[in-house]
Amino acid sequence: MRICEALKSSSNVLSLSEIENPRVDSEILLAETLGKNRSFLLAHNHDSIADSVLSTFFLKVKERSRGKPLQYITGKQEFYGLEFEVSPDVLIPRPETEILVEETLKQISEKPFNLVDVGTGSGCLAVTLATYLPQTQFWAIDLSETALQVAKKNALRHHVTKRIQFLHGNLLNPLHSRVKKDSIDIIICNPPYVSLDELILLQREVKDWEPHLALVGDVSESNIYSRLASQALHWLKPEGILILEIGAGMGGKVCNLFQAPWNLLNVLNDFNGIPRVVVIKKAV
Ligand SMILES: C[S@@+](CC[C@H](N)C(=O)[O-])C[C@H]1O[C@@H](n2cnc3c(N)ncnc32)[C@H](O)[C@@H]1O
Numbered sequence: 001m002r003i004c005e006a007l008k009s010s011s012n013v014l015s016l017s018e019i020e021n022p023r024v025d026s027e028i029l030l031a032e033t034l035g036k037n038r039s040f041l042l043a044h045n046h047d048s049i050a051d052s053v054l055s056t057f058f059l060k061v062k063e064r065s066r067g068k069p070l071q072y073i074t075g076k077q078e079f080y081g082l083e084f085e086v087s088p089d090v091l092i093p094r095p096e097t098e099i100l101v102e103e104t105l106k107q108i109s110e111k112p113f114n115l116v117d118v119g120t121g122s123g124c125l126a127v128t129l130a131t132y133l134p135q136t137q138f139w140a141i142d143l144s145e146t147a148l149q150v151a152k153k154n155a156l157r158h159h160v161t162k163r164i165q166f167l168h169g170n171l172l173n174p175l176h177s178r179v180k181k182d183s184i185d186i187i188i189c190n191p192p193y194v195s196l197d198e199l200i201l202l203q204r205e206v207k208d209w210e211p212h213l214a215l216v217g218d219v220s221e222s223n224i225y226s227r228l229a230s231q232a233l234h235w236l237k238p239e240g241i242l243i244l245e246i247g248a249g250m251g252g253k254v255c256n257l258f259q260a261p262w263n264l265l266n267v268l269n270d271f272n273g274i275p276r277v278v279v280i281k282k283a284v
Pocket residue numbers: 090091092093094097118119120121122123124125141142143144147169170171190191192193213214215217218
């Protein structure tokens with residue numbers, strides 16, 4: 001079969017399965033299988049594909065037709081210019097989460113810093129920041145052991161393992177016996193913030209494939225933002241900063257949780273103009 005024929009056939013399969021961009025997804029999967037980029041496909045439209053490559057490609061198309069996100073099939077996602085390994089054990093890093101990276105880089109100076117990433121998932125935040133901040137020491141925490149395995153691989157891939165301690169546990173609890181009270185400069189967190197009512201309305205790629213612990217968290221526990229607010233006060237230095245991602249429409253409620261001794265510094269909008277990141281400072 002030729003490249004053009006394979007793409008036509010796979011696009012039909014994906015379109016029948018109501019995949020949003022059947023042609024683009026087909027091209028990405030075929031390019032990936034061939035170990036080439038998408039422009040190669042255009043230039044070699046009439047080249048024949050070996051049977052073994054073809055069967056691998058159609059296996060991937062079948063997975064995609066079941067709604068599996070492309071990133072879990074290719075095993076990778078770009079975040080802030082770096083490539084991250086992803087698997088169904090971790091949330092696929094989103095572009096709006098890059099705002100947390102930018103804001104953290106703005107808040108930090110040249111001197112050595114201590115930074116905690118709560119709910120590290122793929123490690124996209126801690127690993128990216130570690131590549132930009134060679135003087136900073138990181139603790140990256142997650143309640144999911146399997147997510148931490150992925151995060152560790154990403155730290156290895158980007159050569160920052162020496163400066164990130166990966167800890168298993170609930171919110172900031174794993175810091176006990178490892179870190180002194182009032183000693184952390186910055187805490188960042190993109191917590192699970194999807195409600196159960198919202199979850200069922202999400203596209204199947206998200207609700208059927210991404211980890212529910214990353215989307216809705218542990219539903220038996222109370223509000224994750226209020227727990228973070230009280231725990232972060234214990235660990236942050238005076239004037240330490242907490243940077244949180246929030247869900248659409250959560251700005252008012254989350255900001256209200258941070259009364260004195262907190263000072264609200266900023267609320268940053270995402271690319272759609274939705275308040276997405278809250279920056280709060282602990283008083284002196
Ligand atoms: C929305 S994902 C964020 C992942 C990654 N930081 C990112 O921005 O792509 C939330 C992460 O928090 C973890 N998590 C959920 N509840 C937690 C808790 N109580 N304590 C620690 N981690 C938690 C999940 O396993 C998941 O990896």
